[in-house]
Amino acid sequence: MESWIFYAGVAAFLIAMRDIFDKKFSTKYSPVEHLLYYYMLCGFFIILLALYKSKVQGEKIRFIDSHDIWKYALVGAVSAIIIAPCQILALKNCDNPGKSKAVVNLNSMIAFFLAIYFIRGSKFEMRTFMGILLAAFGVYLII
Structure with a gap:
């Protein structure tokens, strides 16, 4: 098994747990309050992670290249103005977080087609296309 499959599985499980948290707390707080608290705490923990990597593991943390700033800013x-509020509102207004995430996770299909166009070496096989069709049909059945 390739290592990325393990990491993707762990991320999928933890993201599902986060979605349950988001569903619960997006009804307690407004979407803006929820996102504010969530991302401020995320920033705090990312700073702690960077300090750990830098001080304990000796990883060099570089400054962003000046020509990449606008890309990160965009x-x-x-993410902050459109994507995150849409995700929170979808979870808040859906009876089951799995339904809204099924639609949101159509991004994997979109990313696949964008990768074929933008990333050299990406392959398109009939097997992959059939998998995409099955996934799209599965999302249709869920919603």
């Missing part, structure tokens, strides 16, 4: 702005 993705960060879209």
Whole structure:
């Protein structure tokens, strides 16, 4: 088994747990309050992780290249202003978090097609296409 499969499985489980948390607390707090508290604490823990990696493991943390700042700013702005609120509102207004996440996770299919176009060496096989069709049909059955 390739190592990325293990990491993806762990991430999938933890993201599912986070979605249950988001569903519960998005009804207690407004979406803006929820996102504010969540991302402030995420930032705090990321700083702690960076300090640990830097001081304990000796990893060098570099400054962002000046030509990459606008890319990070654009993705960060879209994430904070559009993506995160849409995810929270979808979870908040859905009876089961699995339904909204099934639709949100159509991003894997979109990413697959974008990778074929933008990333050299990406392959498109009939087996993969059939998997995408089955996944899309599964999402249709869920919602």
